[in-house]
Amino acid sequence: MEDAHDTTSRSKRPLDVDPSVAAISSSKKANETLTRNRELTTVLVENLPKSYNQNKVYKYFKDCGPILHVDIADSLEKSFRFARIEFTKYDGALAALTKTYKLVGQNEITVSHLVDCTLWMTNFPPNYTQREIRGLFKNLNVVILSIRLPSLRFNTNRRFAYIDVTSKEDANTCVEKLNDVEIQGYMLVTKISNPLERSKRTDSATLEGREIIIRNVNAELLDENTLKELFDQFGHIEKINIPAGQKEHSFNNCCAFITFEKKCYAEKALQMNKTMLHDREISVGLADKKPFLERKEVKRLLTLRNSKELESLTCLFPVSDKVSSSQIEEFLQEExxxxxxxIEKVHLVSDFNGAIIIFRDEKLAAKMPMILNNSQFQGRMVRSGTINDMKKYHNNRNNNTVKDAKPSRINTMPRRPTHQIKDKSADKQEQMSNDDFRKMFLGK
Structure with missing residues (x-):
């Protein structure tokens, strides 16, 4: 007797599947766990009344499904508004399409999928914020719907942006005008966003184990030709990277990075570890990922007990995880x-929504909390203090009991009066602005 399941399966006629549809389906399933396709869940609404804001757009489209985000932008002539609506599911976007040609006030709107309208931009100057990126498009007569920057929580070196415009034509114009344009010594890269055509990672050699780091190199021997002669015997070298500024700062313990064509070449080169390069024993090992090394250093600073080293540190908080160290440095210099x-170094501390600033001068570091406290940085008020102040402020905010973080350096800097004192000199001190404090402490 034939198996019933087997008979049923043979009696059913297989469906004819369009090869292109099948390919899209399989590709979609493969990428479903990795990333959500914004083009499938995002719509563009055109010709909205000028009075429509995010809240009104949200109310009008909320019956279509859960909305993740709404962006509003004026048309070039300011005669109507665009809206970019991102739904959590594809069904929501489909439902929104049914509202096309409907009247909203006196305006007949159109709703369409936002396809091939997203730009991927990278290698802009490190200090660039959304404002500077938006300024790049100022003379192109292009409407910017949204600019999305990455979180720097786990990798402070990430520097790219996704920019949505209103049409394919505008996107192509932006690529034509802004790709391979030099800005402040950086060659800008602008492309139409396509997740299937991702560029090779710049740290791919590190991830693949093809990059080595040589430490304890004598500054006089820190030369590309010298290193090439020494390591070329192990296999083809793709690149030699010598971090700048080592000779200028008279570092005795210099380092260099060498990228090989293959992993096995890098592994062979490890036999040079603890060998002599002229008069000095060098250290050779596989290069670690920069984000890992930076987070390792931040963890060390957060648990620091060395009071001498702590005297050169100042913390800035709260800071968004999309703010880069270069933007903080620019803020310190300009404002x-x-x-x-x-400034020795700026470390981002995303776990506590702040930054650790290391100064070369301990006296300046001691003055900074008073100067920085209650300053405006990127549209929000920031505080300053010790590492413990930053931790306390973060924990208080998490417990919904936000309190001002009081500086711990009680003996090294004056406190701001906490209550009214009728003494005239105290009244004058209360009236002093942040600029007055900066001039007083910095002597400017």
Whole structure:
């Protein structure tokens, strides 16, 4: 007797599947767990009344399905408005399409999928914010719907943006005008966003184990030709990278990175570890990922007990996880008038929504909390203090009991009066602005 299931399966006629549809379906399933396709869940609404804001658009389209985000932009002539609506599901976008040609006020709107209208831009100057990126499009007569920057929580070196415009033609114009344009010494890259054509990662050699780091190199021998002669015997070298500024700062312990064509070449080169390069023993190992090394250093600073090293640190908080260290450095230089050479390093501390700033001068670091406290940075008020102040402020916010973080350096800087004192000199001190404090402490 034949198996019933087998008979049933043979009696059913297989469906004819369009090869292109099948390919799209399989590709979609493969990428479904990795990324959500915004083009399938995002619509563009045109010809909305000028009075329509995010809230009104949200109310009008909320019956279509859960909405993730709404962006509003004026047309070039300011005669109507665009809306970019991102739904959580594809069904929501489909439902929104049914509202096309409906009247909203006196305006007949159109709703369409936002396809091939997203730009991917990278390699702009590190200090660029949304405002500067938007300024690049100022003379192109293009409407910008939204600009999305990446979170720097796990990798502070990420620097790219996704920009939505209103048409394919505008997107092509932007690529034509803004790709391979030099800005402040950086060659801008602008492309139509296509997840299937992702560029090769710049840290791919590190991830693939093809990059080595050589430490403890004598500054006089820090030369590309010298390193090539020494390591070329192990296999083809793709690139030699010598971090800038080592010779200028008279570092005794210099380092360099060498990228090989194959992983096995890099592994062979490890036999040079603890060998002599002229008069010095060098250290050779596989290069670690930069984000990993940076987070390792941040963790060390957060648990620091060395009071001498702590004296050169100041924290800035709260700071968005989309703010880069270069933007903080620019803020310190332009708004607080700190000399670039006075800043040793800026570390982002995303776990506590802040940043650790290391100064070369301990006296300047001691003054900074008073100067920085209650300053305006990127449209929000920021505070400053020690690492413990930053931790306390973050924990208080999480517990919904936000309190001002009081600076811990009680003996090193004056406190701001907490209550009214009738003494005239105290009244004058209360009236002093942040600029007055900066001039007083920085002598400017």
């Amino acid at each position: 607080i008038h700190v000399n670039k050479n006075q």
